[in-house]
Amino acid sequence: MAGPTYKHCARCACDVAVEYQNSAAARRWWRLYFLIPIFLLPASPFLASDYVICLPLMMSYMVGMGPVLSIVRELPTCAECGALILAEEQGGAAARTRAPCVP
Secondary structure (H helix, E strand, O other): OOOOOEEEEOOOOEEEEEEOOOOHHHHHHHHHHHHHHHHHHHHHHHHHHOHHHHHHHHHHHHHHHHHHHHHHOOOOEEOOOOOEOOHHHHHOOOOOOOOOOOO
């Protein structure tokens, strides 16, 4: 298992370990969700001819897209204070889009 990743936290003003809500393995496996249409491609003549199967199948796939995207695009949080670690803050300067933190 890989060790913790260290990134700069603007609130703590030091390099800290980051943590995610979901594990790295779970985020990696959920990326395979976007390959489901490729596996259904050989069955497309049957799926296209029968709307009773095609519509619920596509609706369930599209409903599942939102939770999967939230897992895959999950931002890391600081292990010390719980603040979000933004990519813009990794250059050393604070991000312009965030207000300063008030404890």
